[in-house]
Amino acid sequence: MTQKVLLLPGDGIGPEIAAQAARLLKACQDAGLDIEVEEALVGGSAFDVHGEPLPAETLENAKAASAILLGAVGGPKWDKIEDLSKRPEKGLLGLRKNLGLFGNLRPALLYPQLASASSLKAELVAGLDIMIVRELTGGIYFGQPRGIEERNGERVGFNTYVYSESEIERIGRVAFEMAQKRGKKLCSVDKANVLEVTILWREVMERLAPEYPDVELSHMYVDNAAMQLVRAPKQFDVVVTGNMFGDILSDAAAMLTGSIGMLPSASLNETGQGMYEPCHGSAPDIAGQNIANPLAMMLSVAMMLRYSLNEAGLAERIETAVGNVLDQGLRTADIVQEGEVSVSTVEMGDAVIEAFNALA
Numbered sequence: 404m405t406q407k408v409l410l411l412p413g414d415g416i417g418p419e420i421a422a423q424a425a426r427l428l429k430a431c432q433d434a435g436l437d438i439e440v441e442e443a444l445v446g447g448s449a450f451d452v453h454g455e456p457l458p459a460e461t462l463e464n465a466k467a468a469s470a471i472l473l474g475a476v477g478g479p480k481w482d483k484i485e486d487l488s489k490r491p492e493k494g495l496l497g498l499r500k501n502l503g504l505f506g507n508l509r510p511a512l513l514y515p516q517l518a519s520a521s522s523l524k525a526e527l528v529a530g531l532d533i534m535i536v537r538e539l540t541g542g543i544y545f546g547q548p549r550g551i552e553e554r555n556g557e558r559v560g561f562n563t564y565v566y567s568e569s570e571i572e573r574i575g576r577v578a579f580e581m582a583q584k585r586g587k588k589l590c591s592v593d594k595a596n597v598l599e600v601t602i603l604w605r606e607v608m609e610r611l612a613p614e615y616p617d618v619e620l621s622h623m624y625v626d627n628a629a630m631q632l633v634r635a636p637k638q639f640d641v642v643v644t645g646n647m648f649g650d651i652l653s654d655a656a657a658m659l660t661g662s663i664g665m666l667p668s669a670s671l672n673e674t675g676q677g678m679y680e681p682c683h684g685s686a687p688d689i690a691g692q693n694i695a696n697p698l699a700m701m702l703s704v705a706m707m708l709r710y711s712l713n714e715a716g717l718a719e720r721i722e723t724a725v726g727n728v729l730d731q732g733l734r735t736a737d738i739v740q741e742g743e744v745s746v747s748t749v750e751m752g753d754a755v756i757e758a759f760n761a762l763a
């Protein structure tokens with residue numbers, strides 16, 4: 404059956420990198436992939452046309468798609484919109500909420516060719532391959548009650564850190580299954596020495612463990628995890644954690660790899676439907692110059708093929724093609740080192756597609 408992919412280029416460099424992803428999807432179709440690709444507006448570009456960052460038509464298209472590929476949203480042009488519900492980021496949050504995308508997968512994978520671009524010593528990060536599984540729709544970012552109010556003559560700000568057993572269990576299962584497909588090691592990150600909600604988190608992870616006897620489960624406090632990520636990052640295989648800790652740790656892990664322009668991400672719901680996007684934003688400072696790195700976006704296509712379209716073979720072919728292009732010494736400006744020549748967004752796209760086709 405033909406599966407539907409919705410492409411949402413978005414704002415800033417979004418359309419430039421999405422154009423390379425669209426060409427890669429075409430190459431996959433030529434290689435036999437049975438998909439239909441539609442495009443729609445989201446974020447600031449949708450606001451400009453429809454007055455909404457997530458038009459009803461885009462949401463309907465997203466619901467009907469097997470997978471969504473998003474460039475990035477936002478930019479200074481829209482930062483002054485007073486009604487916060489109309490800001491570009493609300494388009495993204497609306498998609499996550501409406502599609503129930505609770506499981507965020509953020510790989511931190513360092514291509515050995517780029518080890519010297521990391522802020523850590525090359526030997527600490529060469530071959531780094533961590534998958535951070537972050538709960539995305541619960542925890543302190545969404546807990547009620549929340550607010551700022553007057554108490555005893557001064558203003559008090561408060562949020563609620565809450566997780567139900569079922570929320571913990573479903574993200575736990577995503578993480579255990581991920582560990583089974585990878586190095587079979589799962590580290591659950593919490594703050595169980597201080598926070599009751601994470602005592603429950605730890606209990607649920609322990610309860611699930613016997614169902615995955617091939618996976619070795621360990622626990623780590625979040626402060627230690629932050630330290631270990633910069634001390635000895637290669638000790639991690641799969642890390643599972645809540646929304647806020649995951650937000651912070653995944654950014655730190657991303658930077659270990661040297662360039663945010665290399666990292667894809669996925670957000671999945673219970674049916675396996677997913678939204679795939681680069682970890683970076685819309686980079687308004689370089690938009691329109693044909694210098695953005697399209698590799699995070701092209702690697703997002705690979706993740707989409709693997710996790711939503713059940714096409715692991717094609718996913719691997721894209722990842723190998725990216726490695727081959729790096730072997731050829733091709734670099735966009737963000738990852739170029741002294742003595743190397745940088746290529747444009749389109750030239751990088753050309754090279755990946757050529758390498759992909761050569762692997763047929």
Ligand code: NAD
Nearest residue numbers: 475476477478664683684685686687688689695696697737
């Ligand atoms: P950013 O990730 O857009 O940019 C940070 C820095 O990294 C910039 O110097 C940028 O030029 C560089 N960069 C990012 N992606 C690159 C790429 N592919 N190739 C080369 N260089 C790249 O983060 P920011 O500057 O904090 O945010 C800019 C806008 O993006 C804001 O409006 C923000 O709200 C939005 N944003 C969107 C998303 C998303 O759509 N998922 C995520 C983060 C930020």
